[in-house]
Amino acid sequence: MRNSKITYRLVIFVIVFIFGVVFSLPSLLQLEKGAKINLGLDLQGGLYMLLGVDNQEAIKSKIKSIASSLHYSINKENILVDKVLTNDQSIEFNLLDASDASKIEDLLKEIQGLDVQKNHLSYTISFTPEEIKNIENFALLQAVETIRNRLDQFGLAEPTVAKQGEDKILVELAGIKTKEDELRAKERITKAAHLQLMEVDDSKMSQASSMSESEAQSYGLVILSDAKNEALKYTLKSIPILDGSMLTDAKVGFSDTSNYPVINFTLNAEGAKKFGDYTGANVGKRLAIVLDNKVYSAPSINERIGGGSGQISGNFTQEEARDVAVALRSGALLAPVKLLEQRSIGPSLGSDSIKMSMIALIGASVFIVVFMALYYGVAGIFADIALLVNVLMIIALMAMFGATLTLPGMAGLVLTVGMAVDANVIINERIRELLREGMSIKASVENGYKNAMSAIVDSNITSLITSIALYAYGTGAVKGFAVTLGIGIVISMITAILGTRGMFDYFMPSMQKNNQTKFWFGYRKK
Template identity: 65%
Template sequence: MQITYRLYVLIFVSIFGIFLSIPSLFSLNWGAKINLGLDLQGGLHMLLGVQTQEALKSKVKSIASSFNYSFDKEKIVINNFKSDDESISFEVLDENDYAKVKEIINEIKDLQIEQNASFFKITLSEKLKNETSKFAIEQAVETIRNRLDLFGLSEPTVAKQGEDNILVEIPGVKSAEDEQRAKDLIAKAAHLQLMEVDKNKADQANTLTNAQAAKFGDIILPDVKDSNIKYVLKDIPVLDGSMLVDAKVGFSQQNNQPVINFTLNAQGAKIFADFTAKKIGYQLAIVLDGKVYSAPRINERIGGGSGQISGNFTVEEAHDLAIALRSGALLAPVKVLEKRSVGPSLGADSIKQSLSALIGVFVMIVLFMGFYYGISGIFANIALISNIFLLISIMALFGATLTLPGMAGIVLTVGMAVDANVIINERIREMIRDGHSLKDAINDGYKNAMSAILDSNLTTLITSAALYAYGTGAIKGFAVTMSIGIVASMITAIIGTHALFDLFLGKIQSSNNTKLWFGYRRN
């Protein structure tokens, strides 16, 4: 018997594969396990539409807020500062400030400026509108993915579909309560704004109409607890959630109720501090998704860039809202275009059918290899078993999600894994047929087969990489399974079987029975 490094490699990968596959195969509570996709364990499937028009409105509001702060900082006197869904307008009272106003406006690229004497009107260019809409969709995909990850859901699929739709698949959502929480978390805009209460119009909140309030540059919003309570707020926010960097659940010192403590970035903290220093005695409303959560009176300058949102939350509601704030507001709201729940029984049927296909393929390959190639075919079967365990263990180690296409990838990998050994065995037979010694036939057989094996596996890996780069959830699962299976087969089919030939080389030479060992009788 000849023991080489190849045998140690085979033993190591076999033990490694078997040990790390056990938690996934037997659903144990310890160790890394493969996650099952939506089509295998059931869950929630949704198609969302992104309302990009709302992103354009938010962009205008955000720019208006920035202008308002800059004009105030530069002590530029502005009259009739207004913002609607498409434009910002104002009047500059001192013509000596015109150049400085234009300089502030030009700091934001791709804005269109209309000036008529002292009157300025700012609108978004078509280029900026397109960029804003595109970014809103990309940001929605990323934000929803972050929210679901923070929510603790394993391997959700969130991908852009078409021009302005988003596909969301969440495996493992089985109860109606979990489904509703996931839907609420996905759809929540989580648009935070700090807005000044109009001190002069505060007592007219229930008598002013929205149109009348708009003429004064105001907006009327309801209280989150009681919609009959209204607030008249300055339409231009002091700052918004884009300056928020953190949000955590805490508990109020007054009543021990859950609250959300938020922190602003450096720019937001400075704006907040400057505003509160100038507006002592005024009210500042904390607005979330168009509802006023609180409107505390400013008693002193507030530094540090932190604040608190209270609203009679349950702990669960506060936790979900903190996740939504922390992961970022949706620039454009989303609406559910299509929703369906995939039952776990359908997944169980898919698993059963896939396993039946895998077992059937495996049995036929094992019988064929043993019958056609003799003991060398059995060596290939041993390598094949090791390959399957290694594939499962690597997927479990990286927390990969197994979908129905992934199961198909495993079935295909079984066939591809043994293909390398077919090429090797045929090369060995050719060498025996040409009269080479058995030792030379084995060594040269591996050498001659290597180029064909490497070429075929490399092209398949390139294809898998392309599928992973440009495909969506299920296609990515197929690509990952295929890639891991190919790499694993290179180790087991080439190194593993060569190790077994090295181990039994003495017996092969002493018996000289090529029919038994290779399924081919030498003349």
């Protein structure tokens, strides 16, 4: 093989082979160092949850948010109203000066989706049916995004969070094995993290324990418990000064007066202005910091507070403070989520799945390797080497990008093994056809690749388009199948077209010298 030719195709193939070996070994041998493929829920066990969104709470939360903005604008424009009252579905108030009617109507026109009922100077504001549907849809999509953000910030590997049907959310967390991990994960997901700054009505505090909800509502109040002492009740103005939608950051710190962790939060420009205006106009009053309908503190306002920052203290542990800060930072849930279904998948089921998938993968690979070698001779062995490189590269790329391998992904890998040799089967058959026509070995190889190229490219591109469509529109399990299939298709183009051609080029002098077509291509030339 003194005259063997090393072409750029062979060099690229060798580089790809080395790359595949180096970056796939950590996953194959489960080494401590190096990037490894994450195993999905169905392969390593974990937690499966189906959640529902409380749409009524979403509407109630939106009503309060609009009431807060409207209340701020009314005060800013010096519009005289007797009292702004809210319930679960509407906002009510009476205008005291008829000349302010045009001002209030201009304010209401700026808010989309409102159904405004006017009776002389009395206003009742609710949502249109279309807006209620929009709020429900937004609450579901916002919950999906918020839960995904929270799980990403907690460092969980490739969690699956997806909308299912019209009003449900699917959550899959791989690697959750202990009861403690399971409880903490549920707390992270379901915590509403709804922050509100609310005015304390000290004139009614003495009646807080005896006042009914309906009575409190008639005064425009809400009664909430203290976070540390359930028996301690607060009477708060039902319309919040501002809420967590204006929060931009939340970080864990430590109190100046104790060693307990606290949560320092920062508001956006609109929130900072509202906060500053309110504290400046209400020095001496108390402002309650409310998180998920629990009062964490209710300090007196000593002076105007500018800068748009505040602090939540509540004897948190370090872990609790971190969880709350992440929940606040990733966004409050517009509506609470409730657990509809839960399943814990044990790692033993995952081990069985891996074992059966590996049997299928190894069985398919061995059958293909033996068939190709027996039927196509050395050309078949070249295809087998390309197949090996193809599998190593799939594993290497998935490990590098931190992809999650699921059971459908394993199925995609098994299918890729069959598809990887498909191109070489087409090429080898084209070469054998040309040999039957009397062409030389060199001419048959060159023209065989040229004639097979259009069929290979067409079939692989259509398969690639299919895998892209599956990834774009499929759920988590289908995405895993699409990823492995798509990567396998792209890599097979490199290994089949460049790799095997590079090997043919290298051994071409020997092929031409002994002219043993049966040995090289599994076909005896007549």
